[in-house]
Amino acid sequence: MSVTLPSLDSLHALKPLQQPSYPDAEQVAEVVARLRALPPLVFAGECDDLRAKLASAAAGEAFLLQGGDCAETFAGVTAANIQGKLRTLLSMAVVLTYAAQVPIVKVGRMAGQYTKPRSSDTETRDGVTLPAYRGDSVNGFAFTPESRMHDPRRLLDTYNASAATLNLTRAFVTGGFAHLRSVHSWNANFVKTSAAGVRYQNLADEIDRALAFMVACGIDDEEFRTVDFYSSHEALSLEYEHALTRIDSRTQLPYDVSGHFLWIGERTRQLDGAHVELLRHVRNPLGVKLGPTTTADTALQLADRLDPEQEPGRITFITRMGAGKIRDVLPDVVEKVTASGRLVTWVCDPMHGNTFESANGYKTRAFADVIDELNGFFDVHEELGTWPGGVHVELTGDDVTECLGGGDDLVEADLANRYETLCDPRLNRNQSLELAFLVAERLTT
């Protein structure tokens, strides 16, 4: 890893994709200067801890659960919303821990996921064309010229929203909210009260008995009360990520302290692009999204560029190939990367390759496709003898109606009831738990 960080100007000289076009360069410079002076959101040492945990997931000794909104919003920074997502993720983690019998590494798509790549720069409604919504860090969702202007001051709001989210998250995961017994009681409730849940009665009962056994043995200590939880987001805004990259006083090395884990999206992972150039210089554990056109060569070149020293836990490949393609495309990639001697964490994002528009005009995903891609992921790794290291999902703690199917059997007409995402459709709470139980079945067989 090279220690000298490239300047923001040199990154812009690489013509980065998916960047805002700010009208006022001076204002951008002011915001960046302000961001540079603000305290880190995470500590470098925490990033190192997470990297070590991901090294375990690469080695088959842990499993990553990563999830949260497609796009967080400033309005969504409320106690109820943060609590709902945490509750869902922690519930899923309990089921997975029991099934996999290995530690679950818990990472939220939270506290920084405010910047979105878009397939088109503009959006047209009723003959009016405006800049596309690029996430709350760039512009507003409201379809007016004022709101859709790219405003750098939103980067300061992003920092504050992330700080508030992280603060409450840290309080929740250490302050008693995450107690294993209460988390399990949420799951027991899901099993009792939802159509999908009843199928998992046996598994939930087994977890109940395991917990009762441990309590009877007197094992009810600190480990029960707190969990490790990490933040992550797509490192897309160069201004923001560069301004939050700092030299760690312990190691004298650069860390992007905007979040623990950062990933490079499918659209911005060009080998000679600005995002790869920035992130190859920071010490955080990194994710790279790999879509259906990915070749083994591309994956290997990305790994070489981002992780020349082959540091354990550094690279997580998040594959998002689509249910119809994963069984054809993934084997060669996994096989060749493995044959190269590299140990990476293989994670399945079963969401982004399965998005379509419903007949009534909603961007949606079918729960059955999501599960099909997950099964494909497990099948491929089973066949190759490699470890399926984790899942990456878009979810929320609320009872939204954004994805079709699942135990409650949502149909297209239901989408209108509670479609709240500003970007991609998320699994609701029941769908998320159902997914966890299904993954649990794959991890136990």
Ligand code: PEP
């Ligand atoms: C996302 O994770 O929201 C996203 C845009 O993913 P991808 O880069 O895989 O398309």
Ligand code: MN
């Ligand atoms: Mn998304």
